[in-house]
Amino acid sequence: xxxxxxxxxxxxCDDDLYDVLKNTMNCTTVKLWHKxxxxxxxxxxxxxxxxxxxxxxxxxxxxxxxPIMDAVIKHAERGGYVMGICNGFQILTEAQLLPGAxxxxxxxxxxxxxxxxxxxxxxxxxxxxxQKNKAYKIPVAHAEGRFYASEATLDxxxxxxxxxxxxxxxxxxxxxxxxxNGSIENIAGxxxxxxxxxxxxxxxxxxxxxxxxxxxxxxxxxxxxxxxRA
Amino acid sequence: MKYIAEITxxxxxxxxxxxxxxxxxxxxxxxxxxxxxxxxxxxxxxxxEASSKEEAEKNAEMACxxxxxxxxxxxxxxxxxxx
Numbered sequence: 342x343x344x345x346x347x348x349x350x351x352x353x354c355d356d357d358l359y360d361v362l363k364n365t366m367n368c369t370t371v372k373l374w375h376k377x378x379x380x381x382x383x384x385x386x387x388x389x390x391x392x393x394x395x396x397x398x399x400x401x402x403x404x405x406x407x408p409i410m411d412a413v414i415k416h417a418e419r420g421g422y423v424m425g426i427c428n429g430f431q432i433l434t435e436a437q438l439l440p441g442a443x444x445x446x447x448x449x450x451x452x453x454x455x456x457x458x459x460x461x462x463x464x465x466x467x468x469x470x471x472q473k474n475k476a477y478k479i480p481v482a483h484a485e486g487r488f489y490a491s492e493a494t495l496d497x498x499x500x501x502x503x504x505x506x507x508x509x510x511x512x513x514x515x516x517x518x519x520x521x522n523g524s525i526e527n528i529a530g531x532x533x534x535x536x537x538x539x540x541x542x543x544x545x546x547x548x549x550x551x552x553x554x555x556x557x558x559x560x561x562x563x564x565x566x567x568x569x570r571a
Numbered sequence: 572m573k574y575i576a577e578i579t580x581x582x583x584x585x586x587x588x589x590x591x592x593x594x595x596x597x598x599x600x601x602x603x604x605x606x607x608x609x610x611x612x613x614x615x616x617x618x619x620e621a622s623s624k625e626e627a628e629k630n631a632e633m634a635c636x637x638x639x640x641x642x643x644x645x646x647x648x649x650x651x652x653x654x
Contacts, residue, residue: 398638398639399641402638402641403638406638434643435641441643442641442643442644444582444586444644445589445590446589447587447589448589449589449590449593489586489643489644490643491643523587523589
């Protein structure tokens with residue numbers, strides 16, 4: 342099991358992810374530069390948060406055409422695992438590996454704070470160690486995180502179990518006041534129909550180590566290790 | 572032949588445009604009343620060499636579809652003219 346973390350020009354959570362995978366989870370992990378064209382035999386590819394290409398045009402729109410993305414798309418099409426966090430999520434929607442789009446937050450502000458999310462589907466590679474109805478405290482840091490999909494797409498996603506996380510209150514209740522950025526139906530994380538490509542706006546890698554005083558995001562990495570190693 | 576494509580990209584009608592909403596309230600604060608809606612998009616100008624206007628339009632179309640607009644959230648239109 343080998344993890345790869347891609348660095349795009351403007352990525353700034355690549356080191357955090359690398360640290361969690363390598364040092365907290367003790368996994369073989371390499372960093373991949375966006376200009377590379379092969380994935381060095383990695384089984385699970387992470388697209389980290391940040392501001393690739395300065396968020397020019399639209400967040401993730403230009404990174405989607407980085408040379409390494411051809412290999413990422415092929416890997417995903419073969420059933421390989423790919424996960425995007427924050428800007429990584431935006432890149433995956435721009436690459437159409439994930440449905441929908443991420444729009445400017447409803448309040449127009451860059452939101453940088455701890456939020457609570459609760460798993461909707463605990464039957465996926467990244468959520469199986471999470472408890473339903475439990476709220477997980479995981480920080481967000483984004484200006485374009487308002488998940489949007491057309492009604493038809495959303496219906497399809499719901500019937501396929503593709504909605505993975507929703508913003509909620511600390512007690513797990515989901516309502517409009519817990520919806521920090523105006524996402525449709527409080528959606529914070531999703532996957533594709535084949536359930537091998539994942540995206541979420543909150544940053545579990547910033548909540549997976551004792552020295553960050555928050556380990557609530559660690560269950561996501563534990564899920565991955567449990568399911569993918571086996 | 573040199574052509575210029577003037578491209579307009581707008582958020583889809585059904586999508587809330589918080590930028591437009593904020594500007595609308597700013598205009599109202601300025602005393603510019605009776606504005607019922609403000610929507611904010613992008614204007615992109617492409618200068619290109621092409622053998623005909625049709626070829627230049629084809630280029631503009633491809634640029635919009637593949638990169639400049641995200642059709643899940645935006646639509647686009649363009650006018651191509653000789654530079």
